[in-house]
Amino acid sequence: MAAVETIHVDGVWQAAASGAQREVLDPADAKTLAVVAEGGVEDTDAAIAAARRAFDQGPWPGTPVAERAALLRRVADLLQRDRETIALIESRDTGKTLEEGRVDVDDVTNAFRYFADLVTGESAGRVVDAGTPDVHSVVAHEPVGVCAMITPWNYPLLQASWKVAPALAAGNTFVIKPSEVTPLSTVHLVKLLAEAGLPTGVANVVTGAGDPVGARLSEHPDVDLVSFTGGLISGTKVAQAAAPTVKKVALELGGKNPNVVFADACATAEGFDTAVDQALNAAFIHSGQVCSAGARLIIEESVRERFVAELARRAEKIKLGRGTEDGVECGPLVSAQQLDKTEAYVASALAEGALLRCGGKQPEPNEVRPATGYFYLPTVLDQCHREMRVVREETFGPILTVESFQTEDEAVTLANDTEYGLAGAVWSTDTARARRVAARLRHGTVWINDYHPYLPQAEWGGFGKSGVGRELGPAGLDEYRETKHVYENLRPSPVRWFAG
Ligand code: NAD
Numbered sequence: 001m002a003a004v005e006t007i008h009v010d011g012v013w014q015a016a017a018s019g020a021q022r023e024v025l026d027p028a029d030a031k032t033l034a035v036v037a038e039g040g041v042e043d044t045d046a047a048i049a050a051a052r053r054a055f056d057q058g059p060w061p062g063t064p065v066a067e068r069a070a071l072l073r074r075v076a077d078l079l080q081r082d083r084e085t086i087a088l089i090e091s092r093d094t095g096k097t098l099e100e101g102r103v104d105v106d107d108v109t110n111a112f113r114y115f116a117d118l119v120t121g122e123s124a125g126r127v128v129d130a131g132t133p134d135v136h137s138v139v140a141h142e143p144v145g146v147c148a149m150i151t152p153w154n155y156p157l158l159q160a161s162w163k164v165a166p167a168l169a170a171g172n173t174f175v176i177k178p179s180e181v182t183p184l185s186t187v188h189l190v191k192l193l194a195e196a197g198l199p200t201g202v203a204n205v206v207t208g209a210g211d212p213v214g215a216r217l218s219e220h221p222d223v224d225l226v227s228f229t230g231g232l233i234s235g236t237k238v239a240q241a242a243a244p245t246v247k248k249v250a251l252e253l254g255g256k257n258p259n260v261v262f263a264d265a266c267a268t269a270e271g272f273d274t275a276v277d278q279a280l281n282a283a284f285i286h287s288g289q290v291c292s293a294g295a296r297l298i299i300e301e302s303v304r305e306r307f308v309a310e311l312a313r314r315a316e317k318i319k320l321g322r323g324t325e326d327g328v329e330c331g332p333l334v335s336a337q338q339l340d341k342t343e344a345y346v347a348s349a350l351a352e353g354a355l356l357r358c359g360g361k362q363p364e365p366n367e368v369r370p371a372t373g374y375f376y377l378p379t380v381l382d383q384c385h386r387e388m389r390v391v392r393e394e395t396f397g398p399i400l401t402v403e404s405f406q407t408e409d410e411a412v413t414l415a416n417d418t419e420y421g422l423a424g425a426v427w428s429t430d431t432a433r434a435r436r437v438a439a440r441l442r443h444g445t446v447w448i449n450d451y452h453p454y455l456p457q458a459e460w461g462g463f464g465k466s467g468v469g470r471e472l473g474p475a476g477l478d479e480y481r482e483t484k485h486v487y488e489n490l491r492p493s494p495v496r497w498f499a500g
Helices: 041-057 065-081 083-094 098-120 156-170 184-195 210-219 232-245 269-288 301-315 336-351 408-416 431-440 473-478
Strands: 007-009 012-014 021-026 031-037 125-128 135-143 146-150 173-177 203-205 225-229 248-252 258-261 296-300 355-358 379-382 399-405 423-427 445-448 481-489
Touching: 007 041, 021 083, 031 083, 031 184, 041 146, 041 173, 041 203, 041 210, 065 083, 065 098, 065 156, 065 184, 083 098, 083 156, 083 184, 098 156, 098 473, 146 156, 146 210, 156 173, 156 184, 156 225, 156 473, 173 210, 184 203, 210 225, 210 232, 225 232, 232 248, 258 269, 258 408, 269 301, 269 399, 269 423, 296 301, 296 408, 301 355, 301 379, 301 399, 336 379, 336 399, 399 408, 408 431, 423 431, 431 445, 473 481
Parallel strands: 146 173, 146 225, 173 203, 225 248, 258 296, 258 423, 296 399, 379 399, 423 445
Antiparallel strands: 007 012, 007 203, 021 031, 125 135, 135 481, 355 379
16 A cells, blocks of 8 residues: 555654554445554654744744734635635545535634734733832733644534634644544645645644544643543543643533523514524534534423424434535434444433434435445434433434423523533523523523524633633633743842841
8 A cells, every 4th residue: 555644744744653554434435535644652752843843943933923824814815725625525524514514614714814813913912010110011922832732523624723723823833633533634734834834843743543642642741732622531531641741731522512492482483493493403413413512402391392393394304415415414424433322322312211203213325325324314302301311421413302391490400400511502582581591501602592603703612521721712812822921120129038
């Protein structure tokens, strides 16, 4: 087999030091889509050393902010130039539809532009009043240093860009490790960074498994920060591996997100249609493989039956198939592992007493759904309760559970009854109530009468076990900076604390 060079160290694309390779599968038919280098500890150490040199001796950390921002804007332009190519890569690698891939590229482009604008709009430092004219005191920001970035498979390019764009804007160097399941768009992004003129060694990529590559990045003493997006179990391991070196750690983990619907939101035909439509979108876009998926429908009992019947009717009509086919609305799950997990969650829910309203199995294959693909029907499980595994754990599949409530307090209690706290929504035409409930939800993002939109200028992240830190917004830039206070005494004199 010819050497595949998907590891990028110090400006050179190369094969794994061990020569190992990995097949990347197309989830629509489980056939080989690409072969990538399977990096190991040796490759990771070389990439960290390159990023270290580029930070300690290279020009990037000291490059004027305006030039750094200009580079980010060039990257944004290149992303738009390659929009169709990247959307296709992302669609085939993750299974998502081509249209979702295009939306991802546009969102990624916006993230690069946003961080370019954010850094150029800032002042160089904050002058602090020390209470005396004899002191000039300034608080300023500096890059953290060498950043390690570890990303998941559901939004590979998007999650990478939420780290890469602010890290570069702040003047850091980095090593990124994409998910071994979907590494292709990250490799493309790093090529665009080089094309945009990023100095050698600033951006390095190691394709390979979580352990050893991600584990090595997390523990390495020459890494100053590790930013991880992925599941709770891996995130906990990253935090543990990072602890002995006391590096900065940012974790974007999972969610078990409530979508709370009050009966008044369904009082008119239009309101009902909108709430059902958005509940479908909340739960089933990208086959539910979304950290903020509205996987728990929490609905007022008086409208439950009508709402769930309509939801199930529409869910049954969702067109599943290969994401690149015209007319397909939902692609396959990303892997055999995700398919197995989904089947196991549905089986456990049924054993625990859930009522299957639709789905609950793989669809019949047809011309857009190869029999070997990892397809699963959108599934609605009614009569769910808080003790069920399917309600408590993140399934990350096309499964919507239904719980119901009688009072506002009950709705809030159910919505907050999760160890996670990433996102959630409340639907009501009573503005005071909607805002009251939103204020009580212990989640990092709350939508009122909407689901899923996010803004690059607004922070994203979670309460509880959904993580530590924030991405996007000013806080998403601050993750990649150290804060330094410089206190300058303009009239030095002895303090005479000690008599002698
Ligand atoms: P995962 O935890 O299995 O893998 C994520 C990344 O961690 C991969 O690159 C993987 O190789 C790496 N990894 C695995 N073990 C590791 C270890 N011991 N040390 C270091 N790195 C390791 O997650 P996934 O299945 O790829 O993605 C799905 C998860 O990501 C879901 O839980 C989802 O909610 C979460 N997610 C969160 C957000 C967010 O913004 N909060 C966004 C997208 C996905």
